[in-house]
Amino acid sequence: MHHEVLDFASSLTDVWRLLNEKERELLRKNAVVQHFKKNQPIYCEGDQPVDLMCLLRGKVKIFKEGVGGRSQIIRMIKPIQYFAYRAYFAQEKYLTAAAAFEPSTVCLIPMQVVMEILKNNFSLCQFFIKQLSVDLGIADERTVNLTQKHIRGRLAESLVFLIDSYGLEEDSTINIYLAREDLANLSNMTTSNAIRTLSNFVTEKVIALDGRKIKIIDEEKLRKISKLG
Amino acid sequence: MHHEVLDFASSLTDVWRLLNEKERELLRKNAVVQHFKKNQPIYCEGDQPVDLMCLLRGKVKIFKEGVGGRSQIIRMIKPIQYFAYRAYFAQEKYLTAAAAFEPSTVCLIPMQVVMEILKNNFSLCQFFIKQLSVDLGIADERTVNLTQKHIRGRLAESLVFLIDSYGLEEDSTINIYLAREDLANLSNMTTSNAIRTLSNFVTEKVIALDGRKIKIIDEEKLRKISKLG
DNA sequence: GTACTTTTGTGCTATATAACATAGCTGTAT
DNA sequence: ATACAGCTATGTTATATAGCACAAAAGTAC
Numbered sequence: 001m002h003h004e005v006l007d008f009a010s011s012l013t014d015v016w017r018l019l020n021e022k023e024r025e026l027l028r029k030n031a032v033v034q035h036f037k038k039n040q041p042i043y044c045e046g047d048q049p050v051d052l053m054c055l056l057r058g059k060v061k062i063f064k065e066g067v068g069g070r071s072q073i074i075r076m077i078k079p080i081q082y083f084a085y086r087a088y089f090a091q092e093k094y095l096t097a098a099a100a101f102e103p104s105t106v107c108l109i110p111m112q113v114v115m116e117i118l119k120n121n122f123s124l125c126q127f128f129i130k131q132l133s134v135d136l137g138i139a140d141e142r143t144v145n146l147t148q149k150h151i152r153g154r155l156a157e158s159l160v161f162l163i164d165s166y167g168l169e170e171d172s173t174i175n176i177y178l179a180r181e182d183l184a185n186l187s188n189m190t191t192s193n194a195i196r197t198l199s200n201f202v203t204e205k206v207i208a209l210d211g212r213k214i215k216i217i218d219e220e221k222l223r224k225i226s227k228l229g
Numbered sequence: 230m231h232h233e234v235l236d237f238a239s240s241l242t243d244v245w246r247l248l249n250e251k252e253r254e255l256l257r258k259n260a261v262v263q264h265f266k267k268n269q270p271i272y273c274e275g276d277q278p279v280d281l282m283c284l285l286r287g288k289v290k291i292f293k294e295g296v297g298g299r300s301q302i303i304r305m306i307k308p309i310q311y312f313a314y315r316a317y318f319a320q321e322k323y324l325t326a327a328a329a330f331e332p333s334t335v336c337l338i339p340m341q342v343v344m345e346i347l348k349n350n351f352s353l354c355q356f357f358i359k360q361l362s363v364d365l366g367i368a369d370e371r372t373v374n375l376t377q378k379h380i381r382g383r384l385a386e387s388l389v390f391l392i393d394s395y396g397l398e399e400d401s402t403i404n405i406y407l408a409r410e411d412l413a414n415l416s417n418m419t420t421s422n423a424i425r426t427l428s429n430f431v432t433e434k435v436i437a438l439d440g441r442k443i444k445i446i447d448e449e450k451l452r453k454i455s456k457l458g
Numbered sequence: 459g460t461a462c463t464t465t466t467g468t469g470c471t472a473t474a475t476a477a478c479a480t481a482g483c484t485g486t487a488t
Numbered sequence: 489a490t491a492c493a494g495c496t497a498t499g500t501t502a503t504a505t506a507g508c509a510c511a512a513a514a515g516t517a518c
Contacts (some may be wrong), residue, residue, distance in 0.1 A: 074373075129358055133314075133319035137315060137324050141293075144293045150504075179466095188377075191466085192507085199468095229297070418475075419475080420495090
């Protein structure tokens with residue numbers, strides 16, 4: 001079972017292509033696959049980072065508890081995406097927490113093993129440098145967007161982000177079902193305001209709602225609202 | 230002159246220690262030193278990144294223009310700190326802009342040359358991986374702080390940040406003189422509110438003001454205000 | 459099926475912060 | 489010295505958003 005999943009991953013992820021057979025074998029030997037139930041924590045703020053993680057199946061949120069118990073979703077992970085490595089590289093404890101949004105499968109690889117491979121594999125170094133650089137750019141953008149845009153802009157932006165990350169089904173519903181509260185935590189607003197603003201979008205025929213299903217009616221308008229704040 | 234400055238840098242920066250003599254020579258041959266006047270732009274949002282920059286003297290702000298013309302200071306650079314490399318590594322254009330806060334000297338090294346060295350120097354790879362990881366952590370913290378803390382907490386946090394970055398003189402004044410507007414842009418608030426909150430801090434005997442000189446009277450209390458939001 | 463908890467929805471109120479207006483202050487150039 | 493530009497300071501008003509209360513709906517357990 002363990003190896004099946006990893007072989008599945010290997011056909012998809014770019015990382016696998018950067019390794020030689022010996023390195024791959026080292027990973028296979030040390031990788032562990034773990035399943036997480038819906039809402040189960042994967043790691044917590046303050047934990048010592050040990051493993052590089054790769055999400056094989058499901059959806060994961062990276063979040064931070066703020067001052068007033070309010071939590072802020074920092075980023076979301078989709079399958080065949082690596083995460084949880086920042087803290088180890090920075091030689092810090094985790095500053096964020098991670099939890100499964102839906103039943104998820106994660107592959108864990110000891111960071112020590114990763115470091116061992118990194119030493120002699122510039123391509124893999126490059127992979128992490130690029131990944132970190134992209135994420136830092138996203139974080140910078142996000143800082144400005146979350147602080148300067150108004151509620152409508154922030155919610156629209158979150159919806160656009162979800163579309164871009166998880167895609168739309170044939171009937172134009174976003175391929176992830178979030179509680180209103182999570183949507184609020186993603187957009188830096190209260191749950192009430194997320195609900196209110198969503199129903200405004202329904203009135204304006206930008207989206208349609210059916211429980212947690214969000215159907216995109218006018219994507220262009222949504223992107224416009226997101227952009228103009 | 231050019232070489233003097235670089236040698237000065239070499240005695241201080243950790244990067245230099247990671248290089249062998251050949252690599253150092255390569256840098257020396259390709260590095261250019263450039264001076265910037267107060268408030269002069271160093272690079273702009275949308276520019277194509279070309280050089281790795283190292284601040285040798287002065288102070289630099291990295292900022293982003295938000296939706297309403299309001300600008301947000303993302304981070305500040307102090308001497309012997311490297312910057313401007315994120316966009317190149319991410320293969321993007323600059324998402325931020327940089328400007329000299331005070332007369333500054335910057336050393337520019339073509340990223341192409343840096344990449345050439347990186348290929349065979351794992352220590353330098355590690356340096357960038359760590360730097361990016363630390364910065365990403367700071368950005369994540371910042372996102373939550375700027376969105377969830379109240380004005381007093383945000384301003385106190387900025388002051389603490391300035392103390393930690395630039396230090397205090399013997400008489401406890403912060404070693405950087407910012408316009409109220411810059412302090413506001415650092416703390417995500419309007420200039421009026423930065424002024425108001427500053428004078429509240431004076432009333433509460435947390436700081437004392439003399440023009441742009443900020444004297445720290447009660448650092449503990451300041452850190453407490455910053456922490457509690 | 460009934461009870462119970464959680465989530466969603468809506469109206470009202472409170473409040474933090476932006477926006478605006480205006481005046482005093484500081485430094486600089488002539 | 490005078491004029492001018494930019495920064496600092498402060499009071500007032502407007503407004504976006506949080507907070508709270510409560511009801512309806514949906515999901516869950518027994």
